[in-house]
Amino acid sequence: MLCERCQERPASVHVTRIINGNKTEVYLCQECAREMQPQLNFSIPKFLAGLLDYDPGLELKAPPAIERCRQCGLSYEEFHQTGRLGCPECYHHLAARLDPLIRRLQGSSQHRGKVPRRAGGNLRVRREIEKLRGQLQQLVEQEEFEKAAQVRDRIRELESRLGEQGGGQ
Amino acid sequence: MSLNLDRNSKWMEGSGPQADIVISSRVRLARNLQGLPFPNLMNQAQEVQLIRQVGQAILAPGVFQSVGELKLLNLRELAPVERQILVEKHLISPDLAEGKGEKAVILRDDEAISIMVNEEDHLRLQCLLPALMLHEAWRLADAVDDALENELDFAFDQEKGYLTACPTNVGTGLRASTMLHLPALVLTKQAGQVLAALTKVGVAVRGLYGEGTEAQGNIFQVSNQITLGRSEEEIINNLSVVTVRLADQEREARELLRKQNRWQLEDRVGRAYGILANARILSSQEALQLLSDIRLGVEMKILRGIDQRLINQLMVRIQPAYLQFAAGKEMTPFERDVHRAAKVRELLAG
Numbered sequence: 001m002l003c004e005r006c007q008e009r010p011a012s013v014h015v016t017r018i019i020n021g022n023k024t025e026v027y028l029c030q031e032c033a034r035e036m037q038p039q040l041n042f043s044i045p046k047f048l049a050g051l052l053d054y055d056p057g058l059e060l061k062a063p064p065a066i067e068r069c070r071q072c073g074l075s076y077e078e079f080h081q082t083g084r085l086g087c088p089e090c091y092h093h094l095a096a097r098l099d100p101l102i103r104r105l106q107g108s109s110q111h112r113g114k115v116p117r118r119a120g121g122n123l124r125v126r127r128e129i130e131k132l133r134g135q136l137q138q139l140v141e142q143e144e145f146e147k148a149a150q151v152r153d154r155i156r157e158l159e160s161r162l163g164e165q166g167g168g169q
Numbered sequence: 170m171s172l173n174l175d176r177n178s179k180w181m182e183g184s185g186p187q188a189d190i191v192i193s194s195r196v197r198l199a200r201n202l203q204g205l206p207f208p209n210l211m212n213q214a215q216e217v218q219l220i221r222q223v224g225q226a227i228l229a230p231g232v233f234q235s236v237g238e239l240k241l242l243n244l245r246e247l248a249p250v251e252r253q254i255l256v257e258k259h260l261i262s263p264d265l266a267e268g269k270g271e272k273a274v275i276l277r278d279d280e281a282i283s284i285m286v287n288e289e290d291h292l293r294l295q296c297l298l299p300a301l302m303l304h305e306a307w308r309l310a311d312a313v314d315d316a317l318e319n320e321l322d323f324a325f326d327q328e329k330g331y332l333t334a335c336p337t338n339v340g341t342g343l344r345a346s347t348m349l350h351l352p353a354l355v356l357t358k359q360a361g362q363v364l365a366a367l368t369k370v371g372v373a374v375r376g377l378y379g380e381g382t383e384a385q386g387n388i389f390q391v392s393n394q395i396t397l398g399r400s401e402e403e404i405i406n407n408l409s410v411v412t413v414r415l416a417d418q419e420r421e422a423r424e425l426l427r428k429q430n431r432w433q434l435e436d437r438v439g440r441a442y443g444i445l446a447n448a449r450i451l452s453s454q455e456a457l458q459l460l461s462d463i464r465l466g467v468e469m470k471i472l473r474g475i476d477q478r479l480i481n482q483l484m485v486r487i488q489p490a491y492l493q494f495a496a497g498k499e500m501t502p503f504e505r506d507v508h509r510a511a512k513v514r515e516l517l518a519g
Contacts, residue, residue, distance in 0.1 A: 072206050084289070087206040088324035088332040091339070102329070102336050108398025111330025113341035114311070116318045119203065119325040 003029035069093040178280035183477030185300025189468040190416040192348040196306040199342035200292040207334035216271035226320035235316040244272040253490030340397030352387040353422035386457035438466030451510040
């Protein structure tokens with residue numbers, strides 16, 4: 001069998017795609033399959049998300065698991081009744097259901113205000129780096145290269161401090 | 170520490186920017202400690218422990234250097250009437266005064282700083298100043314917060330900010346509010362319309378004693394609704410701008426009244442003064458309405474010889490708990506109305 005795409009080389013790859021319930025099958029050669037890769041890209045998160053949307057009827061039979069905060073034991077349902085969370089950890093353990101609510105209530109999900117000096121971790125440093133990057137860009141545009149170099153060095157210094165603390169989060 | 174109930178709070182001074190309309194400015198920060206459940210799930214031992222820990226923290230030299238001496242009061246040690254007076258002075262919430270369990274309040278001598286312990290959150294840090302001084306109140310609250318943060322580990326998340334018992338406070342934990350006297354907007358029937366527009370810019374409107382209360386004596390409280398995704402300065406700026414706009418609207422309405430209904434306006438102020446200076450029985454509601462009329466007279470310089478400080482003082486001193494405290498006994502509503510009228514006559518006579 002020849003490749004269905006180039007009609008030249010022998011087909012050695014069999015691709016089955018199911019999109020919105022429509023099944024299509026193609027037989028391709030190695031090269032054409034590689035060229036078509038982006039379209040065939042298999043993404044695990046997308047696949048899993050698809051599974052969550054797809055209800056085979058099994059989930060209905062099993063009783064829904066009650067999510068509880070692993071620190072204080074509060075369930076989302078209990079929160080729903082009182083409007084009060086049980087402890088700071090609830091924000092983490094009940095995030096799946098709490099986060100959409102917070103976005104709805106607050107119209108945002110990212111804190112942009114004050115960061116406490118001690119409990120804030122490296123967020124203060126990261127905010128500082130962000131600010132310096134803005135300055136750096138401005139200085140470069142104004143061709144103030146000497147000052148820009150100083151700011152760049154300061155950014156490097158802060159970044160290395162972040163690195164020592166174990167990176168990003 | 171003994172409670173000096175006779176002293177006037179800082180916010181009652183009645184002077185400062187926009188003092189002809191804005192009575193007071195408040196900034197509140199909600200803070201919780203790491204590793205403890207929120208107050209609604211705390212047991213008594215944890216409540217006692219928290220009060221002890223916070224009581225220690227305010228004694229730190231850094232706190233004293235930054236904001237001066239703070240004193241802690243256990244609510245358990247106060248009589249119900251004393252707690253109620255703290256509510257009437259806007260220093261604590263009704264929930265803290267009436268709630269079960271171990272609760273405390275921390276005060277600075279001028280009562281510009283009050284910190285509720287074991288309310289809805291572990292700490293509710295409030296700064297209350299006269300007139301439109303939101304920025305000053307924020308700077309003070311920020312300083313208290315910084316000083317306490319050196320001593321206590323606050324629950325903070327890099328994404329969600331300060332973690333609070335209710336997600337409506339998460340992020341900055343900041344609720345800023347101003348108290349405004351808007352009689353001309355009410356008289357010209359614009360209040361409903363103007364205040365309804367505020368909700369569209371993220372500002373909530375309430376009555377004199379906060380959530381769920383009606384606007385008594387034409388006094389309204391406006392506050393920010395959103396606490397996450399904006400910086401403290403943005404929230405404070407936004408509310409300041411809204412407050413100034415509201416004050417401008419009120420001033421316009423006052424000038425309109427002066428132009429079109431001058432005699433009715435002056436008559437109203439004069440009559441209110443006449444009743445307040447001579448009545449022998451005054452209900453709380455009637456008194457607050459008449460006080461609003463003479464406040465308008467003072468603010469519009471129709472009535473001379475009285476200042477806003479006196480009116481603020483009157484507003485607080487005619488509340489039920491204050492009257493009972495002054496009389497040294499519990500009273501029936503009728504007895505209170507008689508005492509209220511006497512108190513008003515006494516204070517107006519100077």
